[in-house]
Amino acid sequence: MARATVQDVAKTAGVSVGTVSRVLNGSAAVSASSKEKVTGAIRQLNYRPLASARDLRRDRTMRILALAKNLDSPIISEAFRGVGDAAALSGYVSLIAPTAGDLEREQQLVDILRNGSVDGLVMFSPTMPDDDIEALATQLSVVQVCEIADSEAAFGVSIDDRQAAFDITRHLIETGSRRLAMIGHRAARSGRLREEGFREATAKAALLPEQTLFADGDFDFHAGRRLTRELLKMDPLPDAVFCGSDTVAAGCVREITGAGFRVPEDIAVAGFDDSIQAEMCVPELTTIRQPAYEMGRLAFEALFERMTEPGASRRGRTFLPHELVVRDSTKGEAKA
Structure with a gap:
């Protein structure tokens, strides 16, 4: 059975994800009734946070970096929103940088991860060869979204x-x-x-x-x-x-x-x-x-595991289901 997520807790409790986050972080800005609902849902789902943001901050930057060739792709924008929302729930700040498909620029940005200025890297459309991504992911916390290189070490999430x-x-x-x-x-x-x-x-x-x-x-x-x-x-x-x-x-x-x-x-x-x-x-x-937001959310979840539980790192790739949406530009019955 898949591990329950913060989103599952929020849905079961009938509250927002932000409310769940505040309960998990011990914030006083939560009503007693909401806190009771959240704690009940946590018990019901056997939800276990991977680690608390406060514990992580002791030796981490609490920043992740996302690399994309450009920022005008609607799918990349939506996937990055999924990454950012999930990261914020764990106390992380998400940074995004365009590479314009420039390999040298991409390698310079990857060095930000190597020198410890960020804790993890999300690659949306890597330019570097697959072998380089494999080597990088073997040593550091790296995941891929949308454009997936042929690398077992770097977990990736996309559609087929x-x-x-x-x-x-x-x-x-x-x-x-x-x-x-x-x-x-x-x-x-x-x-x-x-x-x-x-x-x-x-x-x-x-x-x-x-x-x-x-x-x-x-x-x-x-x-x-x-x-x-x-x-x-x-x-x-x-x-x-x-x-x-x-x-x-x-x-x-x-x-x-x-x-x-x-x-x-x-x-x-x-x-x-x-x-x-x-x-x-x-x-x-x-x-x-494409379920772009969900791809981004799952990518951060995998990255979080890499950053906090290296021995439990996911490998390979996960394909999320796609959907054929038929509208008026083709012959046949349209589906809204």
């Missing part, structure tokens, strides 16, 4: 990108699309896995190579626009485009409708992430929902 891409590509095929294109991002680990899922689904549907197109770019709006312009020069046109992110899909829709075509009647479009852009787009995007 390959299966998610397979599921959304299969949806496009099952709703009548026969000439499919994908706008992907091979430079990213998740992008390569999504391409594999796309190709697996098209192969399983016995689509011919000339029925599948691939355009390599980035996970941003301008890449979506630029690569869609190239796809619109094809003859015949694709009848569906799977985009590696909702941001890319928004750019794709912009170019398709700007060229006088209809989405999804002429060309269906699907995104990935279920970010705010998916609902802002017209029409709203069919996409893959």
Whole structure:
């Protein structure tokens, strides 16, 4: 059975997570009735804090650092919010630094962990090679979120990108699309896995190579626009485009409708992430929902174990479930 979390205690007690935290830290700013509810829930769930923040402060900085290539990804922002909220409950301050994909900059920031200026490191989209991440995680407290290197030592939490891409590509095929294109991002680990899922689904549907197109770019709006312009020069046109992110899909829709075509009647479009852009787009995007906040929360929980109970460190990776969300940008029945 999974160990009860602070969130479980709060739900059972019918109070906020902050109230549970105040009870655990011995704060006087809690009513007697709330304290009774929390302590009852703790007993009921057999909840055991890994360590108290006050004990940890004796020999720790109480800071963690998160590294990301950029800060404009909605998924990374939401995952970092999960990390930060969970860290705050244990008395930690979360710092985040963009690396812009610069390996030298990333290594300089990692040195902040090596010299003891922070207690742990969360890597959202590492640039360094997998072997370097493995070596780093063998010595220090490191976890990964979203973009997971092939490292057993560095625990990682994400969704199964390959299966998610397979599921959304299969949806496009099952709703009548026969000439499919994908706008992907091979430079990213998740992008390569999504391409594999796309190709697996098209192969399983016995689509011919000339029925599948691939355009390599980035996970941003301008890449979506630029690569869609190239796809619109094809003859015949694709009848569906799977985009590696909702941001890319928004750019794709912009170019398709700007060229006088209809989405999804002429060309269906699907995104990935279920970010705010998916609902802002017209029409709203069919996409893959990632539990980004929960991924961040679980990542800090694993990092906390590494920082406080090294012998109990989690290894490998955990995949959280994804969800296919069908909206108006593809053919088929929409699900809100």
